[in-house]
Amino acid sequence: MWIVLEDLKIRNMSASAKGTAEEPGKNVAQKAGLNRSILAAAWYRFERLLSYKLAFLGGNLVKVDPRYTSVTCSECGSRDKGNRENQAKFLCLSCGHADHADVNAAVNILAAGTRPSKAVKPVSRERERGGLSRP
Numbered sequence: 324m325w326i327v328l329e330d331l332k333i334r335n336m337s338a339s340a341k342g343t344a345e346e347p348g349k350n351v352a353q354k355a356g357l358n359r360s361i362l363a364a365a366w367y368r369f370e371r372l373l374s375y376k377l378a379f380l381g382g383n384l385v386k387v388d389p390r391y392t393s394v395t396c397s398e399c400g401s402r403d404k405g406n407r408e409n410q411a412k413f414l415c416l417s418c419g420h421a422d423h424a425d426v427n428a429a430v431n432i433l434a435a436g437t438r439p440s441k442a443v444k445p446v447s448r449e450r451e452r453g454g455l456s457r458p
């Protein structure tokens with residue numbers, strides 16, 4: 324079993340958007356809302372729990388670089404910011420592939436995580452190290 328996640332930098336994403344007096348941040352309220360939702364989702368805990376469960380089940384949890392997963396066409400590989408019409412709609416400017424933006428990104432993430440490359444970082448190795456055992 325393969326489970327592939329975006330390797331989100333939670334700390335960066337949840338850093339304050341307020342900035343400094345000299346360089347005030349932009350979209351502070353928007354980013355604060357994003358921060359709250361990321362923290363509320365407890366992404367880190369989710370990831371840890373997945374990793375823990377997969378150690379028992381023998382699966383692989385891999386994390387991939389999240390860059391461009393949302394603007395790359397899962398059909399033809401074309402990468403263009405214009406492919407992403409809005410938060411929900413993906414429409415490839417090259418081949419016309421249309422999908423929900425999250426579904427298109429999920430296909431890209433799965434493909435990146437299951438193809439052998441340097442970007443793949445298996446994180447479910449507890450079982451191999453003998454760190455966990457079945458109860």
Ligand SMILES: [Zn+2]
Binds near residue numbers: 400401416
């Ligand atoms: Zn395309």
